[in-house]
Amino acid sequence: MSESFLIRGATLPSGERADILLEGGRIADVGTLADAAGATVVDADGLVALPGLVDLHTHLREPGYEQSETVLTGTRAAAAGGFTAVFAMANTFPVADTAGVVEQELSLGEAAGYATVQPIGAVTVGLKGEQLAELGAMAASRARVRVFSDDGFCVFDPLLMRRALEYVKAFDGVIAQHAQEPRLTQGAQMNEGALSGELGLAGWPAVAEESIIARDVLLAEHVGSRLHVCHVSTAGSVEVVRWAKARGIDVTAEVTPHHLLLTEELVAGYDPRYKVNPPLRRQEDVDALRAALADGTIDIVATDHAPHPVEAKECEWDAAANGMVGLESALSVVQQTMVDSGLMGWADVARVLSATPARIGRLSGHGEPVAAGSAAELTLLDPTATADFGVDRLAGRSVNSPYLGRTLPGRVVATFHRGVPTVLDGEVRASDEIAAAFARLAEGSARG
Amino acid sequence: MRTVLQQADLERALTRIAHEILEANRGADDLVLLGIPTRGVALAERLARIVSRIAGVDVPAGALDVTMYRDDLGRNPVRATHPTEVPGDGIDGRVVVLVDDVLYSGRTIRAALDALADLGRARAVRLAVLVDRGHREFPIRADYVGKNLPSSTRERINVHLAEVDGDDAVTIEGGDE
Amino acid sequence: MRHLLSTRDLSRDDAIALLDVAEDMAAVQEREVKKLPTLRGRTVVNLFFEDSTRTRISFEAAAKRLSADVINFSAKGSSVSKGESLKDTAQTLQAMGADGVVIRHPSSGAPFTLATSGWIDAGVVNAGDGTHEHPTQALLDAFTMRRRLHGAASRGRDLDGVRVVVVGDILHSRVARSNVWLLETLGAEVTLVAPPTLVPVDVSGWPAVIEYDLDRALAAGPDVVMMLRIQAERMQGAFFPNSREYARTWGLDDHRFAQLPETTMVMHPGPMNRGLEIAARAADSMQSTVREQVANGVSVRMAALYLLLSGERGETP
């Protein structure tokens, strides 16, 4: 296979139809193009071309929890879902709280080849919430860390949160907060409301999320810092973020695909596939989150891809791990909830799943428009394909998807990362093929 | 479907059985009639009334549920249980007459004998049935029979009693076509 | 009935049928030979992940009086990892040919998981799961009320119009939940009395009146007052200031007991904290049903095991 690709007749996010030529790791041309010598032609009739998707919130589990996921399997799942870059959360073992660990994560990503892996650094040592991690060293490392998060835990100590927000200003960093008041959620198992009372599961009140977001936006305003709010899940949180933005506070927010689609009603069968942090909420919350994503109050969609081994989900509810895999299904869920519902167009999808997450994370070479001169990070989606979402769609190591058995629209037909297809004809390519392609590409650019 | 016993036949059969019971027992002393639910209970009550009238003393009747002693529970959907009601001060030393509507395989009576043994030690146990249709699977026979009705296993014998069904009749259906 | 997991999905007819079978079982308990051959050859496993000698003994007596083989499996404190153990244990029981599993578990929903996971074919009886349900307790409570109210004429009756006040830790009580659904099904009128901290945040869907004032609830002269056990650890969770204030405000003390009509039943699922939620005088009075509840527990559990295990297996509910 050659290393240049002529994508014929794709539909751009704008709705225009165009040919796209990928050459030397860049988008060489977009428009009505003549055949290019040596280029592999990809028929994209009816396919939507999106800039390669960027996930600001992925758990890759390596190092430490390789039975759930590795950087290789996690980025393969990313490619299958149309992602070309993932931000890897810091809750590995060891925790990504030093320059050494984030550089190791970066190297693992480079070796994997399926997607850019941008490490996130921990805010506090060991995610313990007691002492700031070496934020400056991580920022200055080869991994160039700009996003810091204790995700999985809330940076609860208000003074520590204030200091972290202030400190990262020195290198244009951002604190991504997992907003969860720990005392209000002690032992919490599901959204607190009528259903938790009936099911006898300890409640996880919305206020535990909303109160932290309210505190943090005020702190961010006070110290003039940038704040990112992870996985916003309640209508009340949306109101707080909307208020903060109206006030001019530099806050961004994300929503997960599962919070755009699923509700707490699914918990009634005690099936741990639906156990997640933050928990699934009510339909009113889902509606508010969709509206907020459509009107820009919520900036991005991030997957919170959280792989777990089978035994962590095949058990009683209390004992089960929180989290769902989400990379492979994210685009389909966004299509169903936002595009097919008429709330957003494909240009908006490109914004919330690529351009804005890259910008928040200060990641260059991603999230660029589908235009000549941009990096060749590209996803081709067949929005007309509708199918049962089965395990065959999962490309990572874990199968804890809440969508198995559901019908979802859309299917990623091809993903191009640095000009090389990681997915082609709907199939994830073998890692040695991709490595060989990168080698040829590097040779070509060295010669040229 | 054809009717084999009408109301008058049924009354006559019970009266005859009542006389036979009193004759065999040489009077009404120590007699207890225990019906097997559901229709056996109604029959036991009727028999007790007739026996009492003839003998001029009160002969008690009760109910003996055998459901939890059956040997075929695991082969059928769950069966409803019924109350067991033993009149007076139990069955110890008494002559118990078990009363049922139809005697067929004998399995119900086997269960009844087990159930009875758990209630106490009767001096003697007798069996009265309205209809004996044959096809025994156990060494069990009735002491008092209202009507012997040789039948094919494909046939159904329906016993109707006014207390349960609103009318008195014994009919047979199926098998003869 | 395939499983008994919750009183929520019991229809009125099913509930009354179970209570009627329990009447027949209770009659057996009054005679000299208390044993029935009904479940001969069937194996019932008492799978207890949480200590509860009272409940286990009650189920054990019920199963034995029906001639089932009983295996007691106490999984509490076993070294197997918490998550894996339920599945592993279930598969072990399946291999042993268990026909019925009586499960007590600290996690809400664990019996449901066991029944629906496909790990095991046995009929599952929920003997108390976390803060979710305890259906046989509610059934024995209903049975006790019906017997006190209707005596020998209980069979076939519901609890239409019976006014029941349930007092205590509603939030964490599986007994309260099972009772609320069952009493509603049987036609009773339920009032729940508790400090606001011990009521779930949204009970708008519950068929019950919520009342914070015990004296007001008792002044209506209810037919039944059911006191729930208050756990010592609730004091650490700041649900109420201390046991003295709890007893004074929400306890059935001598004074409150004396005000009750003599016909009002006083119930408690046990074990009681005398002097905290219930005064000794109330607990030991003629109006108290505490000892009957224990005896009736065996009858009701016999009925449940009979309905679950006596028929052919594999029938749909």
Ligand SMILES: [Zn+2]
């Ligand atoms: Zn998180």
